[in-house]
Amino acid sequence: MSLWIQAQQLQGEALHQMQALYGQHFPIEVRHYLAQWIESQPWDSVELDNPAEETKAKRLLDNLVGELQKKAQVQGGEDGFLLKIKLGHYATTLKSTYDRCPLELVRCIKQILQSEQRLVQEATNVSCGNGLQAMDSLSQRHQQINQAFEELRLATQETENELRKLQHSQEYFIIQYQENLRIQAQLSSLSSLPAAERSQRETPLQSKRATVEAWLTREASTLQKYRLDLAEQHQKTLALLRKQQTLILDEELIQWKRRQQLAGNGGQHEGGLDILQSWCEKLADLIWQNRQQIRRCEHLTQQLPLPGPMEELLRKLNADITDVISALVTSTFIIEKQPPQVLKTQTKFAATVRLLVGGKLNVHMSPPQVKAAIVSEQQAKALVKNESTNSESSGEILNNNCVMEYHQATGTLSAHFRNMSLKRIKRSDRRGAESVTEEKFTILFESQFSVGGNELGFHVKTMSLPVVVIVHGSQDNNATATVLWDNAFAEPGRVPFVVPDKVKWPQICEALDMKYKAEMHTTRGLTEENLVFLAQKAFTSSSNNPEDYHNMTVSWAQFNRENLPGRSFTFWQWFDGVVELMKKHLKPHWNDGAILGFVNKQQAQDMLMSKPNGTFLLRFSDSEIGGITIAWVAENPNKQGERLVWNLLPYTTKDFSIRSLADRISDLNHLVYLYPDRPKDEVFAKYYTPPLSKAVDGYVKPEIKQVVPEFTSPNPEPSGVASTFMDQGVLPPAGHSSSFTIYHPVGDNILDTDAEFELDYPMDVARHVEELLRRPAVNQWSSQQ
Template identity: 25%
Template structure:
């Protein structure tokens, strides 16, 4: 029997523990090698003991040596485990929170990093499982020698490691809106996907024992989520206002890339009629009920909770802005349901605003349109600098969160409900100005923005300075800093004269800007779109002037002296 156990240990030791993939980070490589080296000492001594090569008188010495090696392994394994959990997985999860407000392309790029992390978890899981297996052999042949205590400690480590290796790999969006066509169907406007994933776990048989196991998903309030932080066994009750579809998914393994439970095409459904204000201030989470068991008898039972999100009965930009700040700057990974800090780094704010702008621009126009995973257009450093200046950063490079929500940066004329000609100018805070521009690009300027024909964030003086640097007639399409939602066309004609023309979003709805730039006489002598893009080549060529056909009645010229069209293209 001892020979058979020794052979089994030999077969286990042939597994390649040391990472060979260049994507594995060097710090993990060094920590894992220390674990493997310590394990190899343990294994060699166990081989001698189990194979009968050690004389009876030498066995107590080998047993004590193995016990000492076990203590060393506990320290080195704990160091590697802590690195994987804190430095690798926690860092990934914190970044996941931030990119969750971005496009699907940005989120997918970050999600792909899990392949490397999964591999690192597999390496550690293998050496940990082999250690536990070796201790089980020792307990069988050398009971009551101290191996039971070591076995319990390593098994406890494995339980912690495996349970926290189960993660919410894909998070729900920060805001789920129920509006438009969806109101008739009582479901959220756009579907979304979430995923539970087990990192590593193959050495413990989870890919075999877990395949086909069902995972239940509940929609809970943030109050219930707080209860779960204090009591993991707290009984879950579903939200009274909403339910989640689908409520279950099953774990599966595909292409040896880990155990995953995919909740595809998720939607939120209303249970009762709701007022917009009644739910706007509430936060919800998805709670996944996990029940897995390893091949060595470790039960992995518990609940995994998603990042908080809002469910809106209709669009509400201030709530969306608040959720943007929560996902971008609150420490929700290390301190779930924590508050937003009062000040944030200007550089970090610029990066988050870029991702949010991209996400709004890439939002499908209709609920029937599938979201496309394409690389979004990035902000230039000039655009980021221009945006951040509008938020009035401190000399130390920090931005007050209140500036994002409250600082007025533009104006908008609002007509009185009782009078179509009178109204008042309303100050527009930064978030409203910024979101409105992204929506305008999404609805009216998407292709021009994606093709780089819109310069974007730029003031009047800066635009004139840029145009002067171009020797030919040129125009620059930019967003208005002062007037809410307007697009400005800054022009330098062939004589070097500067002019600025503006368009309302209603104008852009009437005719695409690309056609307007080609057909409007104000731009007829313009050759380039800044900096050096041929206007006609980029937009498809100007229309030739129409030849006026002779009228049958032929009135004289004086007849038309005081007449003109009541409407124009704009």
């Protein structure tokens, strides 16, 4: 079922949110009539921050316009005529809107599709009974916000109407006041007249003056009451505005930032910013309207001063509402796309900064410039405390200035830093056992601009998530650990960049599972059994009960500062090695359920000994970072009737760059069933490499295959052989050489070794194969078993 068909089945608030995605920037009719075509296009393949991708985006725009024109041409009938005109109009409009900025079309459609996918997924979760409470809570919050906006709109309209009435009343009062002055002037002019005439004309004027003065007295009291009532209404509206702003900025925006932070660990972070921007723009509009009303009240008060506290009241209201608009502007200067949190010097990186209320406040009329700088943790703390930060930055960033651009189609004001590079970094003195990969920095973005015709000026700042600066790829692993710990366990509103030193094991599990699923691009995460295995490794425990670990804590030192007992690596380094190996070479096999992985030797032995000979499983090496081994059950060739579990020396990324896992398993005929009882070809055949083609130009192509000499068939095929290592075997008979290495058992019969099979692909492989082809030692040894 297409995404659009599912989106049309949304109901209630979800349907309203879906409809709100569309408008003049991208009509919903275009989405409807080109649904299948739109969903089949490679929008995700376009890098929005790469100007070189504009050609690809332009091609997508042209194709979209072409599809619309074709759809318009095939319309017939009376209804079709109107649709033909409408679709043709949309084609022309989209062409003119995005022709100069085709990347914005791609950005727009990607956001729409992502938002639709999120809404459909949320609705699906609700219908399946999952996340029902969360969905209800989300709908209630959105409904609450929308209702509050309606209340604010009505309140603002009411104060506008009252303000107009006050203005009209005051203008009439001034007219009557001028009339009273005119009567007084007439009375004064009567003094030069004869007494009889003066008395005759004076009496009606005095009567009229008394009437006007009485009216002025009453009306002055009424005006004062109007003013006080209006000020009281503005105070109520201001309280509602503050409440709404708190809900949006201190809850919704903070939650968005938290999701963005968790996205650094692989969490879901799809859209939501456009809805936030629409709310912030509504807030800005309402706040600005109320501020203008208050200023008009001040003007009326200055025109006609009356006794009372109005001037002071209005002055306070103006100051308060100016604080509210200032808080809104400074809080909505955000980082839409974070810079990489592991930042390598001399390497290009990108970031995007966005002002959510920029379009509404017309900031783009005089586009502000944004500057980026890298600052240390101490400097970040000073910034949060509003202390002086005139000291120089902690490094030098190239291409760190960018002008904010307004995109008419999407209504966004943003600065896209596409080609920044950290030229150098200045490190501080480290504390205790802290390494350079534990030192945190942040990218500070700053800008200055004014709104309302230079009426209000703003100096806005925002800091990126913590970044760890490295100078070599070998530091990436430890730097990633620092970032993961910070993203997962940082508390909202913390002092930069304080994190707890210890956290509960379930929190670690959640972070590891999130990272694993994200790196593997899979929904098949870590099972409870996997997490128990990891707990045993982290705590050097043998308990298989998950409950035993729920209240245990893991310190940062245990996570990635202290080596595991008897090993030369930390818990995180081992886990990250597994993730890298799986991500690069074994992702399909994990998704197929072919790799158990998180199983120790003893568990593997217990599982396999109850199975037929030739049953095997794949588990991660305990002794080597990024290693995976094959364990299988078979007869002991040195002792008839005895069955043993054997373990190959772990494979690493280097091995799989020479020959894939599936091909290696295919080579080993003694591997028959993948645990528990699946024929190996049923699981791995679809990944086998097709056979090499026949000889070309008289040359025979060699073929790399692996054998385990102890388990080689009596008549092996005469092909090139690249032997592998195993950690269980017997010595060859005296007088016979071997092209493989035998490792004697130590203690028990299942032992990994730290030896490594090193080949510099492809030259060493070719030489090795050539040497083996000339030297049939393996075949001789195998044939004598």
